[in-house]
Amino acid sequence: MSVPSGVRDIITHKKLQYCRFADTKQWQNMTKVALPEATYKFCLADGSVLSYEGVEYSFPSTAEWVKYFTSNHFPCVQSMHLIGPGELEQSGPDEVKAIWPLIYHAGMKALDTEFHHTGGGYYHETWKRKGDDWFLRDLKLQRTYFKSFDES
Numbered sequence: 001m002s003v004p005s006g007v008r009d010i011i012t013h014k015k016l017q018y019c020r021f022a023d024t025k026q027w028q029n030m031t032k033v034a035l036p037e038a039t040y041k042f043c044l045a046d047g048s049v050l051s052y053e054g055v056e057y058s059f060p061s062t063a064e065w066v067k068y069f070t071s072n073h074f075p076c077v078q079s080m081h082l083i084g085p086g087e088l089e090q091s092g093p094d095e096v097k098a099i100w101p102l103i104y105h106a107g108m109k110a111l112d113t114e115f116h117h118t119g120g121g122y123y124h125e126t127w128k129r130k131g132d133d134w135f136l137r138d139l140k141l142q143r144t145y146f147k148s149f150d151e152s
Contacts, residue, residue: 019081
């Protein structure tokens with residue numbers, strides 16, 4: 001089912017905010033984009049869940065996802081998320097499925113950078129209507145490309 005233009009505009013705007021909030025470390029604003037019970041899963045090209053330093057990148061709520069990314073070394077990481085036009089399909093009166101192409105870059109803020117990563121893939125998402133607004137309910141990033149330029 002096609003998505004009304006007003007709904008498409010709201011969801012696209014919020015997806016762009018999601019990327020900007022992540023890149024600028026405005027984690028407290030993720031509640032403007034995602035439901036508290038939203039789930040987040042980040043997968044490798046083979047479909048397995050990404051794991052880093054013993055942590056699986058599968059989070060059961062927005063609070064848990066934000067908590068992880070505001071801790072550890074992530075405040076020292078700079079990033080840039082670039083998304084393309086989304087493929088949106090209304091799957092019910094209060095639900096939209098979306099697929100967004102993604103390219104991202106990440107590296108340490110210091111001038112003597114320890115690493116730089118570039119990756120890409122597709123976000124597969126479910127958005128839910130709450131009143132007159134729309135919010136992210138489920139996010140899965142399926143990575144299709146990854147290149148590490150570690151200098152260590």
